[in-house]
Amino acid sequence: MLETDLAIVGAGPAGLAAALEAANRGSNVIILERDEWLGGQLIKQTHQFFGSKNEFAGMRGVDIASHFTELVEQEKKIKVFKGATALGYYEDGVLTAAYKRGMLKIKPRTLLIAAGALEKMIPFINNDLPGVYGAGAVQTLMNVYGIAPGERVLMVGAGNIGLIVSYQLMQAGIEVEAIIEAAPQVGGYWVHASKIRRMGVPIKTRHTILKARGTREVEGAQICEIDENWDPLPGTEKEVSVDTICLAVGLSPMVELLWQAGCQMQLSPHLGGYVPVRNGNLETTVEGVFIAGDVAGIEEATSAILEGQLAGLAAAQKIGFEVEEEKIQSIKANLKTLRAGPVGEHIRQGLAGVER
């Protein structure tokens, strides 16, 4: 049995930021990461980040990942297990993980779940054909393994992920036939929309996909317009010739461990699905179990970093390490500022329903 002050599940921006803050205050930290690398989704993000210059804005996600990875690997108080999948957290305070064909058992004094999110799927005919991908898979193929997913892509979803992945596809020399979006408006930042529009990619709002064409693999797709009730408008069907359909239709928090640990959960459409009820320091209703990043509500990497810092400090404080109250307050203030604008409205609404 391993013992530690803080165990962290997930080495994305939230988990890494938390580990650094907690270790800096004296905590011994164990990080469990399912992948063989650190950085989570950051390693696929080739674009420059938005947000505050003080929190890495202007840096590319992949470079932020390297920055954090380097710091974490230099920090002697942090032990990282790569290729370790957390399995459960039990009444006796033991966390288990599958690791190298065996099982790790860890007894942490505090636990942070920063497991991230899962991609959503939408129903349409033939959505199981090879050539239908989630946007995360397309990014992994392109940006981690250097493999083109196809030659001509239909992007479904004009949120930030759909817009950014479309841009990355164009950068990789892959054609994007169109981006379709069921909502009447572009969901992502308009500057992302503009930069692919001027490259000639149409964005069709109030459109959906009806079916994928093809027998062994995707050879095309049928799309159509939808009305105010999001029902297909008969007579507007259109065939598009593509070999890849990329779904960027939203994310859900990956909360299985939190359910299993007995945390009080609440459905929050604004935050992407079921999320744990938490206090202002990101502690759940199970004492000593903290959350940060997408698992706490779907947002973006800058807020994940800030939440990670906050949870890491709060966890250290909980077990007696000295943490300046001003530091905690300043992180909370930064988070509040980031979420203060119109694009943060749904986050504010979501959080109002799950914070106790």
Added chain:
Amino acid sequence: MLKNNGVPSREELTEVKPSRERLQQGPVVIVECIQEIPCDPCYYACPRGAFYPFSDINSKPEIDYDKCNGCSICIANCPGLAVFVVDFTYSEEEGLLQIPYELTPLPEKGEEVVTLNRSGEEIGTGRVVKVLNTKKQDRTAIVSVAVPKEILMEARHIKLRREGQ
């Protein structure tokens, strides 16, 4: 409209346009950032303090066009690739457009390229005058293209005419 299809309307563009007089005085920045999003690197990028400090990080950038000399440093610092520099004084017939460019291959000096408007429609041709790609720009190149003055406020992207492109 921007929110419906990613293309800013004439009204939306009016709010990010320097005055006619300023445009005639030489190179100046056009910041096509028309949505309140949490982002502030442009303010820190400008060595002349032409971006007003953000009282709220979600505000849209505001610019003192008299302080801006069109140096183009902010172009590669905008995560949204929304910053351009235009110069109506470049020559008698032509204006100079500077755009952020993150595709490979990069165009070369002297190369003739197709110019695209904000909807991606081809609206003419231009001549690449300079390609700047320093380490500080962090892989966002700045391409300067001489274009007819009539399309200087319309052209916002380029397409190379090489074989296989």
